[in-house]
């Protein structure tokens with residue numbers, strides 16, 4: 371079991387729409403275990419499979435009470451009421467922005483054994499779920515921010531782009 375490399379912006383895998391998981395094979399289970407190992411526990415973060423370079427509809431979701439893996443998750447309901455809070459992303463080191471999102475969501479998914487699960491989440495948990503689900507559609511949190519927030523992180527994003535380009539050169 372290995373920790374996986376977190377893909378950083380602007381890696382193109384982050385912009386791809388991820389594929390449905392048709393069968394929970396031993397490879398899928400291993401991937402999930404390695405994703406859990408990668409984020410560790412107790413940090414209140416999430417991780418989507420595209421962030422480790424696998425374009426499949428799997429997310430991890432951590433709220434401080436352990437990690438839950440959701441396979442093929444989808445949002446069934448969103449509250450009209452929204453709230454703003456600071457968000458970060460493992461694929462965007464050092465980038466923190468204010469993002470407006472619905473307060474509550476209802477999510478349906480499969481667990482690691484393929485059983486259907488339904489969950490309701492609010493506030494921070496709802497935010498993590500929405501952020502991770504966006505990853506499965508190639509939507510990044512910096513696409514959900516207002517102009518002012520965009521201006522604030524412009525330099526950091528340019529730095530990430532440069533770093534990505536130079537890492538690619540040194541790989542060759």
Ligand SMILES: [Zn+2]
Pocket residue numbers: 458459460461501502505
């Ligand atoms: Zn993210």
